[in-house]
Amino acid sequence: MKKTRITLIVLFTLCALALIIFSLSVKDSLPGLLDRMDAEQTATQDDKMLKARDRVLESIREGDRSKILRNLERYTSGWADRLDLNGEIGLELFFFRNGPSLTALGLFLLAAAVAMALSVLDRKGRFRKAAPPLMLIAAVYTGVYILENVVGSDSMLMTVLEKGAIFALIAVSMNLLNGFTGLFSLGQAGFMLIGAYTYAIFTIETGTRPQVYQYYAGGLVQFTLPALVSIGLAGLAAAFFAFLIGLPVLRLKSDYLAIATLGFAEIIRAVFQYDGLGPITNGSNLLRKFATYDTVLFPFVIAGVCIALIALIINSTYGRSFKAIRDDEIAAEAMGINLFRHKQMAFVISSFFAGIGGALLAMYQTTVQAAAFTSAMTYEILLIVVIGGMGSVTGSVIASFLFVAASEWWLRFLDNEQMIGSFQVPLLRSGFRMVVFSVVIMAVVLFYRKGIMGDRELSIKRLTSRLSLRKGGLKNG
Amino acid sequence: MAEHVLELKHITMQFGGVVAVDDLSMHIDQGEIVALIGPNGAGKTTAFNCVTGVYTPTSGQVLYHGRLIVSNRPEGRMKTLYAGSQKDHPAEVVVNTPDRITKLGLARTFQNIRLFKTQTVFENVLIATHLHRTSNLLTATLRLNWREEREMREEVLNLLEVVGLKDARDELATSLPYGKQRRLEIARALATRPKLLLLDEPAAGMNPQETDSLALFIKQIKDRFALTVFLIEHHMDLVMDISDRIYVIDFGRLIAHGAPHEVQDDPDVINAYLGVDEE
Ligand SMILES: Nc1ncnc2c1ncn2[C@@H]1O[C@H](COP(=O)(O)OP(=O)(O)OP(=O)(O)O)[C@@H](O)[C@H]1O
Ligand SMILES: [Mg+2]
Numbered sequence: 243m244k245k246t247r248i249t250l251i252v253l254f255t256l257c258a259l260a261l262i263i264f265s266l267s268v269k270d271s272l273p274g275l276l277d278r279m280d281a282e283q284t285a286t287q288d289d290k291m292l293k294a295r296d297r298v299l300e301s302i303r304e305g306d307r308s309k310i311l312r313n314l315e316r317y318t319s320g321w322a323d324r325l326d327l328n329g330e331i332g333l334e335l336f337f338f339r340n341g342p343s344l345t346a347l348g349l350f351l352l353a354a355a356v357a358m359a360l361s362v363l364d365r366k367g368r369f370r371k372a373a374p375p376l377m378l379i380a381a382v383y384t385g386v387y388i389l390e391n392v393v394g395s396d397s398m399l400m401t402v403l404e405k406g407a408i409f410a411l412i413a414v415s416m417n418l419l420n421g422f423t424g425l426f427s428l429g430q431a432g433f434m435l436i437g438a439y440t441y442a443i444f445t446i447e448t449g450t451r452p453q454v455y456q457y458y459a460g461g462l463v464q465f466t467l468p469a470l471v472s473i474g475l476a477g478l479a480a481a482f483f484a485f486l487i488g489l490p491v492l493r494l495k496s497d498y499l500a501i502a503t504l505g506f507a508e509i510i511r512a513v514f515q516y517d518g519l520g521p522i523t524n525g526s527n528l529l530r531k532f533a534t535y536d537t538v539l540f541p542f543v544i545a546g547v548c549i550a551l552i553a554l555i556i557n558s559t560y561g562r563s564f565k566a567i568r569d570d571e572i573a574a575e576a577m578g579i580n581l582f583r584h585k586q587m588a589f590v591i592s593s594f595f596a597g598i599g600g601a602l603l604a605m606y607q608t609t610v611q612a613a614a615f616t617s618a619m620t621y622e623i624l625l626i627v628v629i630g631g632m633g634s635v636t637g638s639v640i641a642s643f644l645f646v647a648a649s650e651w652w653l654r655f656l657d658n659e660q661m662i663g664s665f666q667v668p669l670l671r672s673g674f675r676m677v678v679f680s681v682v683i684m685a686v687v688l689f690y691r692k693g694i695m696g697d698r699e700l701s702i703k704r705l706t707s708r709l710s711l712r713k714g715g716l717k718n719g
Numbered sequence: 720m721a722e723h724v725l726e727l728k729h730i731t732m733q734f735g736g737v738v739a740v741d742d743l744s745m746h747i748d749q750g751e752i753v754a755l756i757g758p759n760g761a762g763k764t765t766a767f768n769c770v771t772g773v774y775t776p777t778s779g780q781v782l783y784h785g786r787l788i789v790s791n792r793p794e795g796r797m798k799t800l801y802a803g804s805q806k807d808h809p810a811e812v813v814v815n816t817p818d819r820i821t822k823l824g825l826a827r828t829f830q831n832i833r834l835f836k837t838q839t840v841f842e843n844v845l846i847a848t849h850l851h852r853t854s855n856l857l858t859a860t861l862r863l864n865w866r867e868e869r870e871m872r873e874e875v876l877n878l879l880e881v882v883g884l885k886d887a888r889d890e891l892a893t894s895l896p897y898g899k900q901r902r903l904e905i906a907r908a909l910a911t912r913p914k915l916l917l918l919d920e921p922a923a924g925m926n927p928q929e930t931d932s933l934a935l936f937i938k939q940i941k942d943r944f945a946l947t948v949f950l951i952e953h954h955m956d957l958v959m960d961i962s963d964r965i966y967v968i969d970f971g972r973l974i975a976h977g978a979p980h981e982v983q984d985d986p987d988v989i990n991a992y993l994g995v996d997e998e
Pocket of ligand 1: 734737739757758759760761762763764830
């Protein structure tokens with residue numbers, strides 16, 4: 243057992259080092275590679291090829307990696323009949339093309355080897371327990387990074403991943419309130435709106451403000467804040483509104499919160515479109531030209547950190563009190579838990595992260611308009627929470643990726659008319675996707691009453707033990 | 720005169736037209752086990768709820784170690800509706816929520832068990848240590864309070880050992896048998912580090928053996944944690960066995976009080992329990 247593990251560690255380390263060293267060493271080797279390709283040529287180069295070669299060299303000088311890759315692609319495809327690209331040169335080209343991905347893969351393998359080595363040395367077993375989930379997370383992030391490099395950030399897969407990560411954060415923030423504290427709130431879209439607007443207003447480039455606020459003389463705000471600061475402000479602004487709403491409403495015993503938050507979301511949507519606030523909110527016009535991100539990793543990292551924070555809160559003494567309030571208010575109060583304080587805390591925290599989710603959504607969309615933040619958006623998120631399982635963080639995360647993928651991607655084909663031969667497939671037309679989608683959702687809610695995860699969390703231990711059980715069963719049978 | 724641990728002064732609790740507790744005055748001294756008994760619907764639980772802040776009494780006062788923790792008089796509509804027999808009302812109005820009263824050192828259990836259903840035995844007790852935290856949201860989230868957290872967990876394990884539930888600590892609270900759930904509720908109340916423990920029918924649903932061991936158990940924890948105990952109970956054997964003094968109420972009104980043997984032979988008490996009253 244131990245022997246195999248040590249062998250694995252050594253193997254991983256060697257692979258990792260090889261990957262890292264090799265992918266880094268070919269980083270600046272393209273000009274030399276081009277020369278070697280010249281030397282190997284079997285026919286003389288024509289003008290067209292020479293021009294393509296020059297274009298590659300020029301883009302190297304410019305330093306724009308995506309441009310280099312594009313020109314290189316064009317050049318090598320022109321060479322295909324004259325040069326054997328399966329040999330050493332081909333390998334080097336492959337490493338050059340996928341350099342960053344391979345470096346990332348190497349780093350991940352190295353981390354895995356270190357984690358395994360630590361697990362072997364770790365006597366107390368505390369690290370051994372934490373290592374698998376941490377490695378799983380690292381694997382997901384490495385995978386996303388590599389995928390983005392391979393399929394490009396404009397692909398449908400990346401779009402789904404981006405939106406899925408953002409919705410995951412918002413769903414988890416809603417779950418904190420509805421699933422973990424037992425407070426039914428329907429204001430998520432409102433808090434997202436506040437977050438999105440706060441972020442957008444503070445990050446529009448000063449120079450482009452006259453263009454964006456063209457009907458309002460360039461707007462009132464005449465400075466620009468860094469993106470991360472604005473994201474923080476987006477959360478704080480949403481939290482502040484939650485604080486105000488909570489003051490009267492959270493003292494009431496029953497479900498007034500749902501009505502109050504729903505009303506708030508509707509009102510805030512109207513207020514932000516109000517012409518009188520135009521110098522700040524741009525009235526009913528779009529906000530645009532604010533700072534966005536250029537890699538999918540950005541929303542992944544921000545959402546990941548926020549979800550991790552929420553999970554830490556849930557498992558802290560405060561989170562335990564939230565769950566106590568959900569289970570039995572009277573008993574919780576009798577145990578010295580101040581109901582109002584703790585409900586307020588949960589509400590404000592939940593809204594804070596919904597605000598950050600709103601900011602990320604603004605970045606994803608690259609434009610913001612208040613009219614889009616309808617209560618339908620809240621219901622969509624509520625649906626994700628229910629499908630994932632009230633009271634399960636991992637459930638919300640998984641459900642949000644599935645939900646986004648199904649609604650944006652997997653069911654897309656249902657919206658297009660299709661012909662098989664001369665036979666037109668019935669029902670397939672624009673709008674049919676939403677019908678099927680609703681049916682699927684209904685089926686999920688019917689057959690998984692408590693959502694995919696119930697109130698449990700995804701755990702690697704449980705998964706592996708179930709898998710090995712199944713294997714054992716097969717052997718016996 | 721040493722001040723009482725708990726003192727009820729002319730407590731009246733009226734729901735609409737129903738006077739559930741009528742002019743109840745009583746006191747409990749340091750280290751005593753005092754029982755409140757009476758037929759079904761006599762108003763015992765309501766009296767408890769007035770002390771622990773679940774209800775604000777219509778009229779009357781509660782003092783804890785001489786400190787006024789509850790005080791009220793009929794106001795508004797209640798002024799005309801008021802039907803209690805006590806016509807003199809206190810001038811002050813003092814209202815405390817249950818959590819604040821628990822923080823003062825009064826902890827209770829519930830007649831119809833109220834455990835945190837989705838939580839394990841261990842977590843149920845752990846939640847009750849929350850009120851002693853010195854951490855805030857930030858330090859608790861970032862686990863800067865790990866030392867306090869570890870102490871809390873150790874304290875909870877100790878408590879579970881005392882009540883004999885250490886082996887069941889990872890089970891779901893509601894999966895325990897009835898008797899053990901009652902013990903768990905007591906452990907949870909103890910985790911708030913009370914000075915006065917209020918038990919609402921701790922033996923309800925227990926079989927005779929369990930009831931016997933409960934009597935011993937209550938005496939043990941009383942000594943171990945230097946508690947004063949205020950108890951509502953229907954099992955007469957248990958009450959007679961462990962109480963230092965007994966108060967008897969019927970239809971919300973105090974009809975007798977004294978040492979167990981005095982109360983046992985009181986004709987009013989026998990009438991109330993046998994229903995010989997003209998009512
Ligand atoms: N919240 C309430 N609203 C209206 N009436 C109430 C309320 N709580 C209690 N009562 C009434 O007050 C009276 C006393 O009830 P209480 O629960 O205090 O009795 P008890 O002595 O604890 O009885 P048991 O032995 O059955 O537990 C009953 O008639 C009950 O219906
Ligand atoms: Mg009762």
